[in-house]
Every structure is written in structure tokens, then in C-alpha cells.
Amino acid sequence: MPRLAPRTESRQLLGVLWLLLPLAVTGGLIWYGLVHTPEHRRSLFGVQGHAVILLKAQLGSALLGLALIQLLLALWMYGRLPDGRACVKM
Missing domain, CATH: 1.20.5 (Single alpha-helices involved in coiled-coils or other helix-helix interfaces)
Incomplete structure (x- = not known):
């Protein structure tokens, strides 16, 4: 073998x-x-500071969106989301 x-x-x-x-x-x-x-006059994201502020705003918005998605997925995984079927009365 x-x-x-x-x-x-x-x-x-x-x-x-x-x-x-x-x-x-x-x-x-x-x-x-x-x-x-x-080249010491250039930063990592451009010559002006406006590009850095825009980049930080975009990254912050993306991280907020990802945090909300993670929160929703955690609520779904642990069964804490309200069920739409429970509101319907027979």
C-alpha cells in the first residue's frame, strides 16, 4: 500500500x-x-488636500455600509430579524 x-x-x-x-x-x-x-511635494493620494478629504469620506461611507450589512447578517444568523409572516392574522 x-x-x-x-x-x-x-x-x-x-x-x-x-x-x-x-x-x-x-x-x-x-x-x-x-x-x-x-517626491516630497506629493502625498499618497494627490497634490491637494481635497483629494484626501474626499477619499476619507468615501472610505468612511463604505465602512458604514459594510458595518450595516454585517449587523443585518448577524441579526439574520441569530434569528433576531422580525418575520413578516407573524404580522399576518388568519
Whole structure:
């Protein structure tokens, strides 16, 4: 009957790759920092502050919408939403 465990060679190779991954990411970040020069007059979202205020307003509205959806889903999951059938009298 064949064994289901992976071979030790492939496990060792996988272990070496996991050890090399942080080194590759660090090398890529160092290379990116050396190649690109920062421009201090520009912010992350544009030159003017109005773009930042607009971005914050849009992100806040999106987060409020997601919080409401999460609240509704939690109420539905725990059966706390009012049932429309209960209002109908026979």
C-alpha cells in the first residue's frame, strides 16, 4: 500500500523555499527603494488636500455600509430579524 506522506526531498525543498521568501521580499524592497526617488511635494493620494478629504469620506461611507450589512447578517444568523409572516392574522 503506498504511503500518503510526501517525500522528504520535496519537504526539504519546500522548507528552503520558505526560508528564501523573506530574503527575496527584502531584496525586492531594497531594489525598489534604490531605483525610485521620493517626491516630497506629493502625498499618497494627490497634490491637494481635497483629494484626501474626499477619499476619507468615501472610505468612511463604505465602512458604514459594510458595518450595516454585517449587523443585518448577524441579526439574520441569530434569528433576531422580525418575520413578516407573524404580522399576518388568519
